[in-house]
Amino acid sequence: MSQSPTPSSASSHPPDGGLPAWPTRTGPAVAPSEDSFSELVRGICFKTGPPRTVGVELEWLVHDAADPLREVSADRLRAAHTVLKDLPLNSLFTVEPGGQLELSSAPAPSLAVCVEQVSADMVVLRGALAALGLRVTGLGTEPSLPGERLLREPRYDAMERYLDRAGPAGRHMMRSSASVQVCLDAGYEEPGPQGHHRRWRLAHLLGPVLVAAFANSPVLQGRLTGWRSTRQSLWAAIEPGRSAAPPLDAEPRRAWTERVLDAPVMCVRAEDGPWDAPRGLTFRDWVRGGGPRPVTEQDLAYHLTTLFPPVRPRGHLELRMIDAQPGEDGWRVPLAVTCALFDDAESSETAYRLVKPLAERATGGPAPHNALWRDAARSGLADPELREAATACFATALQALPRLGVGEELTAQVDAFAERYTRAGRCPADDFLDTCLDIRPGRGPAEGPAAHGTVRGEDAPA
Template identity: 65%
Template sequence: MSDARSDGGDCTEHRTAVTEAEVEALVRGICFKTGPPRTLGVEVEWLVHELRLPRLPVSPERLEAAYATLRAVPLRSALTKEPGGQLELSSPPAASLMECVDTVSADLDAVRAALARDGLGLVGAGHDPWHVPRRFLREPRYDAMEICLDRTGPAGRHMMCTSASVQVCVDAGHEEPGPLGRERRWWLAHQLGPVLVAAFANSPLIGGEPTGWLSTRQLLWMEIGAGRAGAPPLDEEPRAAWARHVLDAPVMCVRRDAGPWEVPEGLTFREWIRSGAPRPPTRADLDYHVTTLFPPVRPRGHLELRMIDAQPGDDGWIVPLAVTAALFDDPEAAETAHRTVKPLAERTLNLPAPHNPLWVDAARQGLGDPELREAAVACFEAAVEALPRLGATARVTEAVAAYLDRYVARGRCPADDLLDPLRGTESRGAHRRKDIRT
């Protein structure tokens, strides 16, 4: 369930131009593969830091040497580098929650041991609390992405180089209606999203200063813009809505076999098809275009939930994985989650995620919002009850129960732990909040 990224190697393949009708058919067939939920995946991103002094920036040379070492470490998960040097592990599709947990845990142990020998470690945070964006990877994809995202302000560079997340991947669900049906799971992913944002918010700082948001990472996605990071409307059939969204989303780049890639401004994929300029788009261009869209829920055959901040602690990522798996794959818990979040839908004002009031409140206030707190408590309690039915071990169930007690039941999230030593600096935080937008 990893995010395959090509830097132009497939530009000579699939040379035949695609039509709008072909794009709609391809998107419908590829992005929503339905059937009984059987597999689960997770993508965990980490900031890499110096063990002896975490606030000291890691030089590009040290990062390159560390990644060279990691390439020799046998892993079951796919290991990739993010533009700012963040490390990402993408699990293979797992047949159960515990298979996913055990696989990624073993891979992370191996990665940490290899990094420790080089004096490096991993930090789980939704946004780097100390360092400014600094791009480590110099590849055509990221050159083009930087040019494209710079047009909407500095949020894109922060997203590329200083953010990290826990992305949970669940199957799209049954074709038939019901708690595990495709349309129900698509709706639930978007309505449960703000609850997950609030419960796992862990990015309140930039440059050591409060931003005024508990999930600054979510704020950055909102500032990138609806065309690149927004969701389609939820009031229509998911396949049709996503196909239209893909066609009407702006093209990030036109790849070339040699030389820098072209970065058009304001050109949608639909307009590219109709104009055929600078060259007609192909199936390979469509496949690539979809990887440049970053909605909070991305259909890729499965559903990729992208709204969860990276979590603190070596095993912090297990809690959002387990909670999400329980609420999607256990029928009783899925029904409870659906009933719980349904009243929250009124606060979206029928605006697409994440640019509606509910998502904004979740990112800014976290579980300080009473309705989000109440919903989170109900969802976590349902997850704790469901996990044994999914074969979760006591270690996983107890971790979720402990998180419920430490954070959710108290209306807190990991961001509060980072802010506690800085309480009383709200005025400085408000000033920094303005700096992000300028």
């Protein structure tokens, strides 16, 4: 929920609490209208052009270096943030509401440069944390009981109150989740394998494959949830007005514009007092005069930062469905695989053919509120069709990486991940589960990271 990298075709991209740059207007000022707001959304959310640059956002949970189950106090986290914010990094450093750390890379001209720059930043970040007795952990959800919300700002106060209306899933997402978000250029204006319409569709069909292959959050608040990706199940439990994708078969700009205007308003910025929005107010209602005050273009910019679909167009495409990954450099694998399947033209066409049949399972609603996305989050690659698609996609990506100028080390890392997990029908969550469960029939959790909790039903993470 903070700054995204800005590929070359996108406008400047601030933190979620900030405001994007709008298209330059000429001529006399006019009062905003529904048509003018629609024009703004269409103009800033799909910046088309040759796919050239790549970025990544890495969210991390923060744990005690000696005892990862020991609660890290809010005062200790705040003290660490004071030190970390002054580190000499290429990436933007920010803090999430629950105290998670995030690095948002600068837009890089290639996958190799992106990996090199962010890897260097991670060395600096880990070193600074180690000096404080802390470490970052790559898991999609916090396995222990979380502490208080660290950030107390009007935006996050209003967000939590809004999300609480639909249940605790939004609160868990804010305080207890972490991800790897891949940012890619939207693509050409013209039709074709690298056109923005095709890349938009590919992102939504490949999305559940990425969820399943990189699922890494089977535990939440000390309890096994029954999901390989509890983090993804939390997003699906948030009300669709906030988290659902627009209709996939519609023209992307038009569909997203309608989605933005019809989405509920989460908060109304104010000089003083709470930022709570009236219940049931959509942005379209506000534009038509139904809000607490006249709406402005800055309100639209802010509204865009409060929408959380699995693929968010912010000039570039922001793929938000991948759990944080284990290990010091596990994040490199989903970044490399995703970039290879999008930015190598041959692989992009192959990947689209591989995942296109999955659309038949995407029944019951838009992503992530449908059967395909739920199956991916619950079963990971234990789902045979997702395992087949993921295995083929990894093979395609491995063929593409040399063409993208990637070195042998990263290619070998992707291949090792595929051998350990994808080809075996496993995901990182399965490693975590192996440490938590005694697999003999009739036994519950064994000693391990989740042993102090109980096994819950499949639909209980929220």
